[in-house]
Amino acid sequence: MNRRQFLNYSAAFAAMTAFSRYSIAAERYYTQPEAGVPEVDIAGARFPEHFLFGTATASYQVEGAWKADGKGESIWDHFAHTQGKIKGGDTGDTACDTYHRYKEDVAIMKQLNQKSCRFSVAWTRIQPTGTGAVNQKGLDFYSRFVDEMLAAGIRPMCTVFHWDLPQALEDQGGWPNRDVYNKFADYSAILAKSLGDRVETWAIFNEPFIFTSLGYGTGVHAPGKKDINLFLKAAHTVNLAQGEAFRAMKAASPRAKVGTAFSMSPGAPATDSAADKAAAERYHAINNIFFLDTALKGKYPDPFEGNQRPFETMGLRPDDEKIMRAPLDWIGINYYNRHIVADAGQGGEPLTHLTEYMPTVGPITYNGWEVWPRGLYDIVMRISKEYNRPIIEITENGCAYSDAPLPDDANKVPDARRIEFYKGHLAELARAIKDGADVRGYHAWSLLDNFEWAEGYSQRFGMTYVDFRDLKRTVKDSGHWYGRVAASGKLEV
Ligand code: NOJ
Numbered sequence: 318m319n320r321r322q323f324l325n326y327s328a329a330f331a332a333m334t335a336f337s338r339y340s341i342a343a344e345r346y347y348t349q350p351e352a353g354v355p356e357v358d359i360a361g362a363r364f365p366e367h368f369l370f371g372t373a374t375a376s377y378q379v380e381g382a383w384k385a386d387g388k389g390e391s392i393w394d395h396f397a398h399t400q401g402k403i404k405g406g407d408t409g410d411t412a413c414d415t416y417h418r419y420k421e422d423v424a425i426m427k428q429l430n431q432k433s434c435r436f437s438v439a440w441t442r443i444q445p446t447g448t449g450a451v452n453q454k455g456l457d458f459y460s461r462f463v464d465e466m467l468a469a470g471i472r473p474m475c476t477v478f479h480w481d482l483p484q485a486l487e488d489q490g491g492w493p494n495r496d497v498y499n500k501f502a503d504y505s506a507i508l509a510k511s512l513g514d515r516v517e518t519w520a521i522f523n524e525p526f527i528f529t530s531l532g533y534g535t536g537v538h539a540p541g542k543k544d545i546n547l548f549l550k551a552a553h554t555v556n557l558a559q560g561e562a563f564r565a566m567k568a569a570s571p572r573a574k575v576g577t578a579f580s581m582s583p584g585a586p587a588t589d590s591a592a593d594k595a596a597a598e599r600y601h602a603i604n605n606i607f608f609l610d611t612a613l614k615g616k617y618p619d620p621f622e623g624n625q626r627p628f629e630t631m632g633l634r635p636d637d638e639k640i641m642r643a644p645l646d647w648i649g650i651n652y653y654n655r656h657i658v659a660d661a662g663q664g665g666e667p668l669t670h671l672t673e674y675m676p677t678v679g680p681i682t683y684n685g686w687e688v689w690p691r692g693l694y695d696i697v698m699r700i701s702k703e704y705n706r707p708i709i710e711i712t713e714n715g716c717a718y719s720d721a722p723l724p725d726d727a728n729k730v731p732d733a734r735r736i737e738f739y740k741g742h743l744a745e746l747a748r749a750i751k752d753g754a755d756v757r758g759y760h761a762w763s764l765l766d767n768f769e770w771a772e773g774y775s776q777r778f779g780m781t782y783v784d785f786r787d788l789k790r791t792v793k794d795s796g797h798w799y800g801r802v803a804a805s806g807k808l809e810v
Contacts, residue, residue: 354679355691359740362747362808369472369758370803371433372426372780373713375479375523377409378767380439382416386454389445391481392491392532396539407773413765414788419462422764425781425792427469429800434471435578435712435760436462437479437523440504447483448500456511463515474710474760475516476578477505477562479523480532480539487540492551493533495632498640502561506569513570520649520712521562524580525555525608537771545667546630553631556611556641563612563643577612578649578712581605583695584658584673592660596671600658603669605696613704615642622670647757648700649712652742655692680734684717684776690741694749701754708755714742715762717769717776722784722791730782730793739799740808747808761799765790 364370377393384390397408415422426434440447442455459475466473478501486497505521522528531538534548559577566573584600586593602610603620610618615638621627656673665672679688697709720732739761750756766779774785780796783789801810 357690357741357744358748359744359808362744363751364747364806365750366806368756368806369433370799371431371435371472371474371758371760372429372764373435373760373762374415374422374764374767375437375476376439376442377412377479377481378763378769379413379415379422379765381409381411381414383408383410385416386442386458387445387452388439388455389441389447390484391439391441392484392487392539393481394441395484395487396541399541402539402541403771404773404775407768407775409768411788412768413783413790415765416458418788419458420465421790423462423465423469423471425790425796426466426471426764429780429792429796430803431471431800432803433474433758433760434466434764435474435476435520437476438508439481440478441481441483443507444483444504446485447497448486448503451507451511456507459508459512463512467515472518472758473516474518474520474712474758475508475512476520476523477508477566478521480528482540491533491540491542492529492554493547495550495554495557498554498558498561501558502565505562506565509566509569509573513566513573517572517574518647518710519566519573519575520578521559521566521575522555522577522608523712524578524651525552525559526604527580529555546627549627549631552607553633553637556608556617557637559608559612560639560641560643563645574646575643576645576647576649576708576710577608578651578710579605579609580651580653581696581700582652582654582656583692583699584656587657587659590660593658596660596669597658599669599671600656600673609645609648609704611641612643612645615639620669622668625668627668645707647708647710648704649710650696650700651713651762652693652696652711653714653716654686655689655695680737682716682734682738683719684772686716688716688738688741690738690745693742694745697746697749697754697756698752701749706753706755708757710757711746711759713760713762714739715778717778719777720782720793722782728791730791732793732795735780735793735795736798739795739802743802743808 383394397403463473529551533542533551536543563575584597586597599620602618606618658673661670661672675687716738718734723729763778765781766777766783769776782791
């Protein structure tokens with residue numbers, strides 16, 4: 318891009334900043350940190366007739382069988398096999414062995430009256446090195462899995478990419494390498510073409526902000542790179558990939574309903590100062606909509622402070638707006654917690670110059686996250702209002718607690734705190750629906766205890782307990798409770 322084009326871009330982004338600052342949406346939707354835990358209306362919560370209650374999982378976290386039937390190595394195989402990267406030296410080599418036990422897992426979903434199953438496909442089962450011929454055996458696995466769900470009356474919601482990039486593509490630079498976006502679009506078209514006769518609802522990406530920032534910025538996740546410029550480049554390739562995959566999938570399967578599952582965390586300004594309010598808007602721009610505005614508006618939101626606008630580093634080219642733009646059919650929200658945001662002057666996060674923290678007003682889960690159901694209402698309402706009432710799916714929401722089977726009753730796992738968590742969040746979701754948000758489904762994270770990335774098996778998010786010694790599944794009390802909710806559409810069950 319020449320200097321003049323770059324300045325034009327900068328002007329456009331500056332104008333958008335002004336707009337978002339002007340709207341100061343945070344004031345209207347967010348709760349201030351000093352407020353106590355708000356009351357939630359559990360008894361009054363109601364869901365629409367065709368609301369889809371479901372659960373979510375992801376390939377690397379549950380499948381195991383890491384080199385079965387021609388599967389190639391992914392960056393998560395590689396990372397987990399590198400000493401010191403995962404707590405306790407855990408790997409996803411076996412995980413929950415869903416690759417072999419998928420029938421048992423679908424049977425649990427059916428038993429719990431589930432109507433939607435969000436799962437993801439491992440790219441390396443379909444194209445072991447990320448390009449070239451299809452590995453039919455890998456494809457057949459997902460085909461069998463999908464058939465099993467359909468036979469159980471469960472909608473398959475397929476995530477194309479939940480973080481397990483082929484290592485062969487990483488060896489060529491990974492997501493920071495712009496060439497990857499076309500390869501990803503080819504892969505997504507293969508999926509849409511081969512499963513599109515049975516799968517209608519697709520999420521292109523899972524949490525694009527998380528896998529680009531943790532994988533390339535902080536290095537906590539695979540592939541473990543630590544360079545803000547690599548994060549910026551990766552983010553741009555992913556945005557291009559999202560737009561290109563959207564079109565490729567629609568061409569391969571015209572009835573496909575294509576969205577993405579975005580990580581979203583409402584960020585409330587720490588004080589009423591204009592600087593903190595502006596910082597909260599920057600936080601929203603980078604954390605929540607950096608991969609959404611690009612699709613729906615064809616432009617990046619502006620999270621950057623001062624004169625530091627890294628679009629040249631990102632490799633933005635003049636026609637990229639057209640490539641990134643894609644009228645997503647639905648917006649997926651993964652919600653876990655809220656944050657409080659303050660302006661950091663010239664310090665804080667690079668480029669955005671803000672600091673943020675998670676408050677501790679609500680109860681705290683096993684992994685230290687605050688339970689804050691109101692945040693789900695806040696973020697759903699904000700997205701609903703600012704994007705003109707789009708179709709929303711809650712693609713993930715859940716909590717880690719380490720409850721285990723009772724010593725004298727191995728079939729019972731009492732996990733009252735998880736039931737409270739879901740009650741609160743579902744009640745707040747019902748309130749958002751009552752207030753006008755068009756939310757079609759909700760996916761608890763997760764059906765099973767599973768491999769929690771860098772934390773290994775130390776954090777249990779499942780509604781089903783998995784004994785990782787023999788892989789026995791035991792539905793927890795929360796799972797049974799959720800099954801009754803799914804059947805009745807009410808929370809006091
Ligand atoms: C979001 C991610 O999509 C999922 O893979 C992860 O396990 C959960 N958050 C819990 O951290």
